[in-house]
Amino acid sequence: MIEVTALTVRFAGVTPIDDVSVVFPGGTCGLIGPNGAGKTTFFNVLSGFVRPAAGTVTAFGENLLKMADYRRARWGLRRTFQTEMAVEQLSIFDNVAMIHEHSGAKRSARRDDVLSAIEFVGLNANPSSKVGRLGARERRLVEVARAVVGRPRVVLLDEPAAGLPDEETGHLSAVIKQIPERYGALVILVDHDMALVSACCETTAVLDFGKLIASGPTAEVLRNEHVIRAYLGTEEEL
Amino acid sequence: MSPLSAYLQRGVAVRATVAVALLAVALFVLPHTAGADWITTFTSVAIYSVVALGFGILYGRVGMISLGQVALLTIGCWIGTRFAYATSLPFPFLLLLAGGITCVIGVLVGLPALRLSGLYLALITLMFAGATTVFLSVNDFPSGNNGFLGKASTGALTTSTPPVRRPSWAVADVAYYRYTVIVCAILFLLALVHVSTKPGRAWATIRESEPAAIAAGVNITLYKLWAFALASFVTGVAGCLLAAQVGVPRAITFQTQDSLTLAATALIGGIFSIWGAILAGVFNQLLPFLFQAQWGLNPNFLLIIFGAGLLQVLLTAPGGLVDQFPKDMASLARLIFSGFRKLPRARGTEK
Structure with missing residues (x-):
């Protein structure tokens, strides 16, 4: 579980995240919102690239913001x-293995862990081939394999389906859905593809202009009128 | 997963065989076929290929451009000379001392790299090379006296200045050439071990993207300084080898622009490959020798060739010659074979 309390991020004159309090209970959680809503900034706070002006982030009982990036x-x-x-x-192998090396997971298990992560994402390529020779779909899968190797607790996926055709998004969606069960990690998925978000996420939070406008079970959230308005705009605003 | 390990082992085996064969030729064939001045040149080729190796680690692996690598070579040479006169340590210890101290200096030079990159880092390291040249032009190399600088009070080198000693069993030029090749091979091996294990993977990740490397758990500060430490260590050892090769090193032979020429030849050879460093050593030392001593041409023409080569690399072949040459050969082979295949078919249609 991740608890975010009163999180505020300010860049000179802009407030990309404004007093957001939200809970990601577990499983796969969606984080959606129009462009510029603050989704990636939120990920950057979790990664430690951005220091928030105020607020706390507690992940599984630990203060995430105190840790070096x-x-x-x-x-x-x-x-x-x-x-x-x-x-x-x-x-491919080294790409996944280097995450394992810095994860603190056991060295003796590296080979098996890495190969099972590659197998988990359904990548049918020679593990010793260079990533530079792979296509867009396969590279995305390598990234997902990197995200799940070595005892992950929280997996942040920032638009993993961007640029992929529909049938490949289907495969990716099946992989993402299995992450919590297989690896015991909490997944936060940011994407503009609502089909992907509804297929993967039990709960979803919606940001708009840095403010949380809805959160809860995905189906309810997507029917919420504030959310629809944020995405489609309203007549008054026009 | 046996196909993976089979593939990996086959690739490693092929490369190891080529490396051992090259080493055998360098150690056993060249000394018997090449003349004395050639042997001296080959010794320099080995030494400068290690300098190019250091440049390749920094730029090719981590993406940090350093234009002060020949300055570090000069410092290793200076330290080796100083300790050779001051102590009676066995030669391998001189190598380690020169490498170790150069390593510390190199890490200090690398500190700005934690904040700067690209052009700014290049400028800082080039200024460091300039500062080294200034220091040397004032103080020159030690000449066997006391004091920190180890210099005669008159300052001038005389004919009585004893040469820096070589290992007792490698005093002659050919023996010292073999010694140098073996030490350089060990340095290459050290780099290879780094590149193909955890630090190499961390460096490649930093080169791709620093935020991605941090997100992958890579301590960027540690691994960047590690790269500077490794590159400076091998360069320092090479400097000590150079000191004993020339015997009495002189400041006039080390210029700031050497660092630039080295960067150019390293890029032409190929900075992403260990083989490219050897090619860079050949370009940097063998070509000037061929131009000057063998063909009687002005070696300054080489700067034009290096300039053209550098343009070619930057525009069309980022992997350098070591990457491009096999590709060109393969295209040529395809061209020839497709020509052959067309001939019989053409005759067949006549019938």
Whole structure:
């Protein structure tokens, strides 16, 4: 469980996250909102790239904000980025193994853990082939494998389906849904693909202009009129 | 997963065989076929390929551009000379001392790299190279006297200045060439072990993206300084090897621009590959020798060739010659084979 209390982030003159309090109970949780709502900034707070002006983030009883940024991976925080960040120079195996190396997981289990993560995401490629030679879909899967290897506790997925055609999003959705059960991790999924969010997430929180406008079971949240208004706009605003 | 391990082992086996074969040629064939001046040049090739290796680790692996690598070589050379005169330590200890102290200096130079990157880091390291040149032009190399600088009070080197000693069993040029090749091979092995294990993977991740590396749990400060430490250590050891090779090193032979030429040749050879560093050593030392001593050409023409080569690398072949040459050969082979295949078919249609 992740508890966010009164979180506020300010950049000179802009408040991308404004007094947000929200709870991510477990399983796969969606985080949605129009462009500029503060979703990625929220991920950056969790990763330690952005220091909040106020508020606390407690993950499984521990104060996440107190940890040095690079130590959060060892604690069990994993994330993917909007732009794909698998390391082109390294092989698929090494890409996943390097996360395992810095996760604090047992060295003797590395080979098995890495290969099982690659198998888990359904990547049918030679693990020793360089990531630079893979296509967009396969790179996305390598990133998901990187996100689940080495005892993850919280997995942040930032638009994992961006740029993928529908049938491949279907496969990705099946993989994401299995993460909590298989690895015992809490997943927070940011995406604009509502089909993906409804398929994967039991609960969803919605941000708009840095404020939390709804949170709860996904189906209810997506029917919420504030949410519909945030996405489609209203006549008054026009 | 046996296909993976089979593939990995086959790749490693092929590369190891090529490396051992090259080493055998360097150790046993070249000394018998090459003349004395060639052997001296090959010794320099080995030494400068280690410097290029250091540049390749920093830029090719971590993405930090350092234009002060020949300055670190000079410092290793200076420290080696100083300790050779001051102590009677066995030669391998001189190598380790020179490497160790250069490593500390290199890490200090690398500290700005934690905040700066790209052009700014390049400028800082180039200024460091300039400062080293200034220090040397004032103080020159030690010449066997006392004091921190170990310099004769008159300041001038004389013909009585004893040369820096070589290992007792490698005093002759050919023996010292073999010694140098073996030490350089060990340094290459050290780099290879780093690159193919945890630090190498962490460096590749930093090069790809620093935020992604932090999110992956990589302590960026530690691994960047580690890269500077490794690159400076191997360069310092190479500097000590150079001191004993030239015997009496002189400040005039080390110029700031050497660091730039080295960066150019390292890029032309290929910074992403360990093999590229060897090629860079050949470009940096063998070509000037060929131009000057063998062909009677002005070695300054080389700067034009390096400039053109650098442009070619930056524009079309980021992996350098070591990456591009096999690709070009493969294309050439395909071209020839497709030509052959067309011939019989053409005859067949005639019938």
